[in-house]
Amino acid sequence: MSPETAAGPRERYRQQVRAEVQERAWTQVAEAGASALSLKAIAKQLGMTAPALYRYFASRDDLLTELIVSAYRELAELVEAAAYPAGAGPAGAGLHAIARAVRTWALENPHRYLLLYGTPVPGYSAPPEATELAIRIFAPVLAGFGTTFAGPGDASTLRPLAFWTRMHGVISLEVAGHFTGMPFDPDQLYTSEIASVVGDLQ
Amino acid sequence: MSPETAAGPRERYRQQVRAEVQERAWTQVAEAGASALSLKAIAKQLGMTAPALYRYFASRDDLLTELIVSAYRELAELVEAAAYPAGAGPAGAGLHAIARAVRTWALENPHRYLLLYGTPVPGYSAPPEATELAIRIFAPVLAGFGTTFAGPGDASTLRPLAFWTRMHGVISLEVAGHFTGMPFDPDQLYTSEIASVVGDLQ
DNA sequence: TGTACATCAGTGAACGCGCGTTCACTGATGTAC
DNA sequence: TGTACATCAGTGAACGCGCGTTCACTGATGTAC
Numbered sequence: 484m485s486p487e488t489a490a491g492p493r494e495r496y497r498q499q500v501r502a503e504v505q506e507r508a509w510t511q512v513a514e515a516g517a518s519a520l521s522l523k524a525i526a527k528q529l530g531m532t533a534p535a536l537y538r539y540f541a542s543r544d545d546l547l548t549e550l551i552v553s554a555y556r557e558l559a560e561l562v563e564a565a566a567y568p569a570g571a572g573p574a575g576a577g578l579h580a581i582a583r584a585v586r587t588w589a590l591e592n593p594h595r596y597l598l599l600y601g602t603p604v605p606g607y608s609a610p611p612e613a614t615e616l617a618i619r620i621f622a623p624v625l626a627g628f629g630t631t632f633a634g635p636g637d638a639s640t641l642r643p644l645a646f647w648t649r650m651h652g653v654i655s656l657e658v659a660g661h662f663t664g665m666p667f668d669p670d671q672l673y674t675s676e677i678a679s680v681v682g683d684l685q
Numbered sequence: 686m687s688p689e690t691a692a693g694p695r696e697r698y699r700q701q702v703r704a705e706v707q708e709r710a711w712t713q714v715a716e717a718g719a720s721a722l723s724l725k726a727i728a729k730q731l732g733m734t735a736p737a738l739y740r741y742f743a744s745r746d747d748l749l750t751e752l753i754v755s756a757y758r759e760l761a762e763l764v765e766a767a768a769y770p771a772g773a774g775p776a777g778a779g780l781h782a783i784a785r786a787v788r789t790w791a792l793e794n795p796h797r798y799l800l801l802y803g804t805p806v807p808g809y810s811a812p813p814e815a816t817e818l819a820i821r822i823f824a825p826v827l828a829g830f831g832t833t834f835a836g837p838g839d840a841s842t843l844r845p846l847a848f849w850t851r852m853h854g855v856i857s858l859e860v861a862g863h864f865t866g867m868p869f870d871p872d873q874l875y876t877s878e879i880a881s882v883v884g885d886l887q
Numbered sequence: 888t889g890t891a892c893a894t895c896a897g898t899g900a901a902c903g904c905g906c907g908t909t910c911a912c913t914g915a916t917g918t919a920c
Numbered sequence: 921t922g923t924a925c926a927t928c929a930g931t932g933a934a935c936g937c938g939c940g941t942t943c944a945c946t947g948a949t950g951t952a953c
Contacts, residue, residue, distance in 0.1 A: 521907085542907080645874065645877070647854075695894090695950070733897070734898055736941075736942080739940095898947100910932105919924090919925080920922100
């Protein structure tokens with residue numbers, strides 16, 4: 484038995500309610516944006532009163548933080564799984580896999596993606612853990628290009644950064660709806676952009 | 686005398702109040718985000734009561750629409766001015782000028798930029814005029830590459846699109862603060878990215 | 888130049904609504920003997 | 921197995937706050953004769 488399943492029924496119930504609250508919270512973020520995230524509304528949807536939620540989350544911002552951190556974590560695990568399929572070889576193919584994994588995730592979870600990489604939530608500052616996860620997500624890209632951060636002016640980091648910005652350039656405009664009605668295939672553009680920066684590496 | 690200056694004092698006062706309201710509105714968008722845009726708060730800042738603002742704007746969303754459209758218009762004029770300096774020659778140099786103009790504008794007006802290209806304001810749908818302006822902004826880029834929209838699968842639009850997405854990839858991550866603390870120079874990355882797609886065109 | 892009238896900016900009260908958060912409390916559930 | 925106790929989820933009332941929008945109204949400004 485893992486520690487989770489070994490926990491008492493009270494603790495298990497706790498985790499279940501927490502999960503339900505977060506699920507509703509995501510729906511809210513999707514429908515009305517992160518700044519409209521409301522504990523009272525979530526409580527109502529769950530058939531509870533608002534003060535009850537304070538047993539599970541210290542505050543509204545605390546809940547938002549958990550959403551952000553869990554989205555980062557989800558993406559980090561996704562990227563790592565794509566980059567290192569079974570402890571396999573390092574560079575090259577991993578980058579294409581990362582690119583595909585990130586775009587698929589972003590299109591399936593546009594609001595998760597926008598919460599992480601879109602307009603910052605005003606008045607909210609991300610916890611250090613979020614920054615650490617952002618770095619962790621980028622690490623496999625650096626590794627894929629066989630480099631590390633060396634310092635300003637280091638030209639070897641330019642390509643991993645370009646990989647990252649080309650990826651986000653296509654994805655963010657697509658997810659924000661700026662391609663709707665335009666006569667071209669975003670997927671083709673994305674593939675071509677990724678190939679242009681990974682290119683002769685493999 | 687232009688028609689504007691020929692208008693009566695009442696109309697001139699009207700335009701001045703409208704401009705003041707919009708100015709405060711931009712400050713609000715910057716400080717608390719577009720979804721926190723509040724007529725009551727603006728009225729208070731201006732030393733007026735909220736109902737007075739309904740003489741100038743039909744509703745809150747109407748004001749937001751004017752902000753968005755005016756930002757698009759500002760950017761459109763900027764891009765056109767960069768692309769066609771004095772009715773000069775067509776391609777090549779114009780693209781670098783566009784890229785520089787857009788980035789400068791975005792860094793000087795991060796909230797205007799994010800309002801146009803960041804996370805869509807939930808529950809708000811842009812008017813047709815905004816879409817028209819977005820197309821108008823992109824037109825000089827197409828012209829710079831000597832192409833037009835021909836239809837899906839037309840490979841000739843891939844480069845202008847790549848120009849656009851590489852531009853936004855760097856700018857949007859930079860403006861959203863995702864580069865802070867990272868040991869590299871975004872300007873260098875941007876220049877390199879633009880060169881990579883304009884490249885041998887000139 | 889003077890008067891009567893129309894226009895319109897702005898007020899103040901009110902509507903119904905939603906928010907985060909606190910507090911004292913009830914009542915069910917789990918735990919220790 | 922049974923009882924006493926501790927734990928803790930959830931309630932209901934209340935706090936002070938802000939929102940968009942409407943309405944009837946006052947009073948200043950501009951306009952026409």
